[in-house]
Amino acid sequence: MTFVQYFRCFVGIVWREGLRFVHQRERFLSAMVRPLVWLFIFAAGFRSVLGVSIIPPYETYITYEVYIAPGLMAMIQLFNGMQSSLSMVYDREMGSMRTLLVSPLPRWFLLVCKLLAGVAVSVIQVYAFLLIAWFWDIQPPLIGLLTVLPALILSGLMMGALGMFLSSAIKQLENFAGIMNFVIFPMFFASSSLYPLWKMKESSLLLHNICWANPFTHAVELIRFAFYGQINWLSLSYVVIATGVFLGLAIYGYDPGRRLITRKAGA
Amino acid sequence: MGRGNSSLTQPKNQERVAALEVAGLTHDFGSTRALDDVALTIHPGDFMVLLGQNGAGKTTLYSLVTRLYNNRSGFIKIFGYDMRRKSSQALARIGVIFQQPTLDLDLTVEQNLHYHAALHGISRSQAQERLEEELNRGSLINRSNHKVRQLSGGQRRRVEISRALMHRPKMLLLDEPTVGLDIGSRQDILDHVRGLCREDGLAVLWATHLIDEIDKGEQVVVLHEGKVLATGSVDEVCKLAGTATIREAFTTLVRREPEE
Numbered sequence: 001m002t003f004v005q006y007f008r009c010f011v012g013i014v015w016r017e018g019l020r021f022v023h024q025r026e027r028f029l030s031a032m033v034r035p036l037v038w039l040f041i042f043a044a045g046f047r048s049v050l051g052v053s054i055i056p057p058y059e060t061y062i063t064y065e066v067y068i069a070p071g072l073m074a075m076i077q078l079f080n081g082m083q084s085s086l087s088m089v090y091d092r093e094m095g096s097m098r099t100l101l102v103s104p105l106p107r108w109f110l111l112v113c114k115l116l117a118g119v120a121v122s123v124i125q126v127y128a129f130l131l132i133a134w135f136w137d138i139q140p141p142l143i144g145l146l147t148v149l150p151a152l153i154l155s156g157l158m159m160g161a162l163g164m165f166l167s168s169a170i171k172q173l174e175n176f177a178g179i180m181n182f183v184i185f186p187m188f189f190a191s192s193s194l195y196p197l198w199k200m201k202e203s204s205l206l207l208h209n210i211c212w213a214n215p216f217t218h219a220v221e222l223i224r225f226a227f228y229g230q231i232n233w234l235s236l237s238y239v240v241i242a243t244g245v246f247l248g249l250a251i252y253g254y255d256p257g258r259r260l261i262t263r264k265a266g267a
Numbered sequence: 268m269g270r271g272n273s274s275l276t277q278p279k280n281q282e283r284v285a286a287l288e289v290a291g292l293t294h295d296f297g298s299t300r301a302l303d304d305v306a307l308t309i310h311p312g313d314f315m316v317l318l319g320q321n322g323a324g325k326t327t328l329y330s331l332v333t334r335l336y337n338n339r340s341g342f343i344k345i346f347g348y349d350m351r352r353k354s355s356q357a358l359a360r361i362g363v364i365f366q367q368p369t370l371d372l373d374l375t376v377e378q379n380l381h382y383h384a385a386l387h388g389i390s391r392s393q394a395q396e397r398l399e400e401e402l403n404r405g406s407l408i409n410r411s412n413h414k415v416r417q418l419s420g421g422q423r424r425r426v427e428i429s430r431a432l433m434h435r436p437k438m439l440l441l442d443e444p445t446v447g448l449d450i451g452s453r454q455d456i457l458d459h460v461r462g463l464c465r466e467d468g469l470a471v472l473w474a475t476h477l478i479d480e481i482d483k484g485e486q487v488v489v490l491h492e493g494k495v496l497a498t499g500s501v502d503e504v505c506k507l508a509g510t511a512t513i514r515e516a517f518t519t520l521v522r523r524e525p526e527e
Contacts, residue, residue, distance in 0.1 A: 001355060005388025012385020016371070016378075023373040096369045102333050103386035104359040110386075257337040 001105060009105050010113045017117035021124075031079060031125045032132070035072035039136060043068055055196055057228040069138045070224035071193025073126045073148075074216065077156045078187060080122035082179050085163025088114075101254075108251045115164060115247070119156035126152055144227045151226035155219035158239050161246035162215075168253025191217040215242040284347045286311050286438045286470030287332070291341030294327055294493075301327040303493040305341075309472055309486070311437065314464045316481045317474040318517060319490035325474040326366060328490070329442045332472075333363050346437060359387070362431030366442040368423060370430075372416040376407065379415060380430050387434040394433065401429035405459065421452025428459065438470040439463065445480065453480075478514045487513065489520055496520045 021028065043065040054061060088097060100110055130138070130145065140148075166183065188194075190211045197217070201208040211217055218235035225232040285308045292305040302324045309315045319325050331338045332345075334354050343350040345357035370379050377398060384394035402408040405425040415423060424444055431439060439460065445453040457480060464471045473480070481487060487504050489496040497504045497520055501513050508516035508523075 001388060008385050008388050008390065012382055015385070016374070016382045019374055019378060020371065096371065098333070098335060098363075098365055099369045099383065100386065101335060102358055102361075102363050104355040105386070105388070106355070256334050 006105065006109065009103065009109070010116070013100075013110070013113040014117040014120055017114075017121055021121045027083070028125065028128075031076055032128060034079065035076055035129050036132060038068065038072055038075070039065055039133060039138075055198070057225045057230045057232075063137070065136060066138055067196075068194055069133060070227055071188075071191070071220050073129065073152070073223050073227075074155055074159075074193060074220045075188055076125050076129060077122045077152070077159050077219070078184060078216065080118060080125060081156070081159030081161075081163040082166075082184060083163075084114075084118040084121075084160060085167040086179065088164065088167040107254060107256065111164065111251055111254055112247075115157060115160045115250075118160045118163075119153055122156045122160075123149070123152050140227045141229060143229050147229045148223060148226045151222045154236075154239055154243065155223060158215060158219055158243040158246060161243055161250050164250035165246050165253055168250060187214060187216040190214050191220055193217075193220045215239065218242070285309060285344070286313070286346060287472060288344040289328075289332070289341065292328070292331065292338055292343065293340045294324075294331060294338065296327075301493050302331075305490070305493070305495050307488050307495065307498055309438070309470045311470050312464065312468045313486050314461060314471045314473065314482075315486040315488060317472055317488050317490060318476070318478065318481065319474070320476050320521075322492075323476075323490045324493040325490060326442060327493075329363075329365070329440060329474065332440060333361070334358065359434065360437050362434070362436035362439045364424070364427050364431055364439070364441040364444050366444075366446065368427070370415045370423060370426060373414060375412050375414055376402070376418070376426050377411045379426065380433055383430045384433050389434060397433050397435075398429075401432050404432075405429045419452070420448050421455060424448065424452070424456055425459065428456070428463075432463075436469075438472070440472050442474045443476070444473070445475070445477070478517060481513055489517060491521050496523075 043063075047064040058066075100114065101107065103110055127145075162183075166179075190207070191214050192211065193216070197208055197211055200211050215238065218238035221232050221235040222239050225235070287307070287309040289308075290306040292302055293300070294302040305324075305328065307315075307317075317325055317328070330336060332343055332350070334350055334357075337351055343357075345360050348357040348360070350357045371382070374382070380398045380401070381391070381394055384391075384397070389397070398411070399408065402411055405428060407422065407425055407429060410418060410422065410426075415426065418426065427444075428439075441460065444460075445456055448456065460471055460473065461482070463469050481501060483501055485501060486499065487501055488498045489504065497507050497516070499507070504520075505511065505513060505516045508519040510516045510519055
C-alpha cells in the first residue's frame, strides 16, 4: 500500500462522515440546541447567583455566559464523541463497521481516520455554535477564533478516542441514557466547565481533586486559554496524554487478536 | 491437520494456488466450541456452497476468514497469503457480502461504492470507471443516483455484490446473501453470482441453510455444530451419505453425527 492509497482512504472516510452529517439534520440541530439552551437560559439564570472573579486567562470581569462558553464548546465535542461511538456500535451491528474493517489497510489507521472524521464534524458544530454565540456577546479577540482550532482538534480527538474505546469495551451502548448518566453527566459536571475549580474547593476538597483529575476539565481549560490566544501547558500535556491513553485502549479494543472484539462478536 | 506449519511465503505460480485454504481451524467462545478442526479448500473458478443450519458456525468461519478477529489455531490462506501474517494482501483479494446489510441507506448507490473504493485506496476516476462497469453488469446503472433506501431488498444485495467487486477481488465470500429475499430475487442473485464465477473465474464461497440453492456439479461443504461432516462435489457427498439427493444426504449426515 502506498502513501497515496492511505490518503485516498482517509479522504474517503472523512467524506462519508461528512455526507452522513449533512443527511442527519436533526443531529446537527440537537447539537446546536443543547449548548444554546445552556447559554441562553441556564447562564442567564445563574448569572446573578455565581460571581466569577478575575482568573486567567481573563483580564477583566466577565459575565457568566462568557465563562461557560468554552465548557459548552467542549460539551458539543463530548456529545459528538459519544454519539459517534454509539454509531460505531450501531454500525457494527448493522455491519457497516465490518465494511470498514475488511479494508486491506491497517486497522489502527482505519480507526484513526474514523476518529479524525468525527473530529472534523465536531469542529464544524463548534464554529456554528460560536457564530450564534457571537451575537450573545461571546466575543473573543478575533485571533482567538483561529488559535482555538488546534485546541478543538486535540480535545475532539480525546473525546472521540474515549468514545471509541467505550464502543469496543461496553456491550450495551445502544441506550444513550446510560452514556448520559455514566459518562457525559459526571464528566461535564465534575469539571471546570460551569464553575471555576477554586469555587469547588470551597465546597469540598475531594470533589475539587476529582474535578482536577477529570480529563474533561483540562479539555475545557485548554480551549478556554486557546480562545484568548494563550496556551495552558498543564492542560495541554494532560489532554495529550489522555488522548494517547484512550486511543491506545481503543486500538487495543478493536485488535483482531484481543478478547474484547471476539467476545462481543460471539455474544 | 498436519499442514499448519507449511510455508507461508508467496506463491510462485498463482494458477496452482488455492483461492482459499483453511486447515485445523478451531475456535471457542468461552466454553462453547464454535468451530472444530475445520478444513476446506476452494480453487479459482469454484462455486462452493457452505451448507449448515443456523448456529452451525458459518458466520464464525466468515468472521475469521475476513479477519474480524484472528484465528488462534490452524491457518487461513487466501491465494497463498496467510491471513494473520499477510492480512493486507489477503484482504485485498477478497470481496465480502455479509449476512446483515451493510450499505448506508441515506447515501446513493454511487456514494456507497465510492466509499468502498476509497477504503481500498482506489482513485476517484478509476472508481468511477469500475462503478459504471459493475453497476452495468448488475443491471443497476439507472439506479446509481438513487438512495439505497429507495431500492428493494434484491436490488440492495446486487449493489453489495457490485460494491464487493470494485477492488477486483479474486474470490467472493457471501454469508447467507439471500436471507429475507423473495424467490425471484433469490434466483436472480444466485444466477448473477454463478455467472461471475463462470465468466471471470472468481472463486465463490456461498454460505446458506437452503439446500435448494445447490446446483448439480457444485462443490459442497456440510458444516454441523462447528464440524465439517462432508466435503466434495454434490455426487461425492451423496455417495458418502449413501443417498440419491443432496437433501437426503444432508439429513443423513446430520443425524449420523452423535449429539453430545
